Amino acid sequence: MDTLLVGLAGVVALSTPVVLATLGEILTERAGVINLALNGTILLSAMTGFAVAVNSGSLLWGFLAGGTVGMTVALLVTFTSLTLGQSQVAVGFVLTLLTRDLSYFLGNPYMGKQGPRLPHWPLPVLQDIPILGPLLFRHDLMVYLSYVVILGMWFWFFYTRPGLILRGLGERPAAAYVRGARVRELRYLYAALGGFLAGLAGPAYSLSVKAGWKGTISGLDGIGWIALALTIFGGWHPLRGALGAYLFGLLQWLSLVLQPQLKDIPSQVLQVAPFPTMILLLLFVNIGNTEWMQRTLAGLPPEVRRLVERALRALQVSPPAALGKVFREE
Amino acid sequence: MPGERREAMVTLLFRLASVVFALLLTALVLVLVQAPPLEAFRLILKGAFGSPKKVADIFVIWIPLLLTSAGLLLTFHAGLWNIGIEGQIVLGAVFATGVLRYLQDTTIAPTLALILAFVAAALGGMIWALLSGVLKVYGGVNEIFSGLGLDFVAVTLVLYLIFGPWKRPGVGSMSGTEPFPRELWLPTLEKMRLSPWALALALVAWIMVIVLLQRSYFGLRLRAVGRNPRAAYLMMGLSPARLTLLAFAICGVFAGLAGAIQVTAVYHRLIPAISSGYGWLGLLVGMLVNYSPIWIGPVAWFFAMLNLGSIQLPIVLKVDSTLAGVLQGTLVYSFLLGEGIRMKWQQRRREIGESE
Known part of the structure; x- marks a missing residue:
């Protein structure tokens, strides 16, 4: 029982960077901007955060540097697409490759160096709650910050007026504009904030759960794409997005734990398991939207149809209507 | 038409400017790791055409x-x-x-x-x-x-x-x-x-x-x-x-x-x-x-x-050989940047032309 609890607590810690990146992307996309540069951003911010922390000896500067890298990349995406009218996907994709190569190139001198690490900081009182205490409250500061972000973003989105306007930016920017929202400025703002959050995911690895910088074998390449997929899987909802990130962490942990038990399955297969899972999850949440599925459903007997439809609708997600579209203030 | 040829010239100039900009950015990255940029570029050419x-x-x-x-x-x-x-x-x-x-x-x-x-x-x-x-x-x-x-x-x-x-x-x-x-x-x-x-x-x-x-x-x-x-x-x-x-x-x-x-x-x-x-x-x-x-x-x-x-x-x-990737990525990004600026600039010129 205790070992299980310790393992699950590890899942919470390991999932934290993914939670931060996913929520950063959710915030950005809710405002109508796709930041496809997430994968490279996490690598570059992990490297930069580590390098800055090593040189300055300050963890705080390390995290701020990581966040700043994320914000800068997000602002580049936003500027080149919203202001200069270039394809958001193209810009994001180029920047994700560029930042990845930059992190390996600039990070070369820091490979394998010793660096500071965020200390454990069990929360007084809360850590003594049975089960929940060891599971949630015996971690480091970043983990607690991620809880605040999850709940804060959920509250912000659905229970505040600025949150309502934010959702409007991604759904019906024209309507938001008519009501007096400064669409372009707000999109810049939320993209920058989302980018900062995603940028924290880097140091959350390199200064905490996977401390250090190991270049191409850091094992961080691919995380950003997972976070982008989780944004879709989570239906752009902070709670569902975070849940997806924890499920992903659980899956990674299970593949490690089960490896000795499943000797017949080569270890490589289990390591890559998250990626086909990602495709399957996206399939489940999207298939209800396809014309093919709707046509098939129409041909089914009513009782079966209702059942299938209900199942699909429970999973189904649809993106903010104006996601990735440029809005011109006329 | 002279107008069209002018537009083509402008496009070409912007593309050349993008290349120069990308080279400058990459040089900056090299300076960051304390490597001599010109020497690095020369070595790339030598490595590609040396024999x-x-x-x-x-x-x-x-x-x-x-x-x-x-x-x-x-x-x-x-x-x-x-x-x-x-x-x-x-x-x-x-x-x-x-x-x-x-x-x-x-x-x-x-x-x-x-x-x-x-x-x-x-x-x-x-x-x-x-x-x-x-x-x-x-x-x-x-x-x-x-x-x-x-x-x-x-x-x-x-x-x-x-x-x-x-x-x-x-x-x-x-x-x-x-x-x-x-x-x-x-x-x-x-x-x-x-x-x-x-x-x-x-x-x-x-x-x-x-x-x-x-x-x-x-x-x-x-x-x-x-x-x-x-x-x-x-x-x-x-x-x-x-x-x-x-x-x-x-x-x-x-x-x-x-x-x-x-x-x-x-x-x-x-x-x-x-x-x-x-x-x-x-x-x-x-x-x-x-x-x-x-x-x-x-x-x-x-x-x-x-x-x-x-x-x-x-x-x-x-220095790491990912420099090629950095240069290639920078080139494409500055190309997108250049295209965006050019289109904005030409659009503004047209607007000025119309209002006159």
């Missing part, structure tokens, strides 16, 4: 890159981001290796064995590409995510094969599978890795894509679907599903062939990094040529030159 063998090696990189860029131009025209291209190269390499491993112990003529390997590779690449296509058309899964997931699966498959069923006698290692017997190598120029057969194949693919996109009804339809699938379906009766799948399939074939060339002409075995990142690089080439199929040749060649030239940088300058 006839090196020049031939540029073409060794150019061939698979041209194949992937050609295929990607079709998917780009169909409005698709075929990020699964890396996996499609890998599957081509795996299929080719599988066929050659099976046939090397038989008495089959080597030429026939090679042809079969290439056919299998084309098939392998196509299957992997169609997986993304089917997931997109019938599952609503964005091709970026399916492609990316399938890339990881493909790389893992190679690792599994190299350390599992296809491992070298004794113990498997990252150096790859046991090399094929010499008669199963694709014939190359003497003492070089450049194969005229592979070169011919890549050139045919390039010309095919130019003709398809610029001279055929297929190209027109592809573009219509890429621009606006719904309108193409409603107004022209085109089936976006069929064209999407077709674009994926052809691109997969080209990528698979690139994988076969990597296996039969360059490495003579299956290695973990068999795709050499030519899929990602092809995507950058595709973005830089702005939908123009003729330009993929020179641009891919330039990128191949950078890749080759930077190989020796770690030894001489003690």
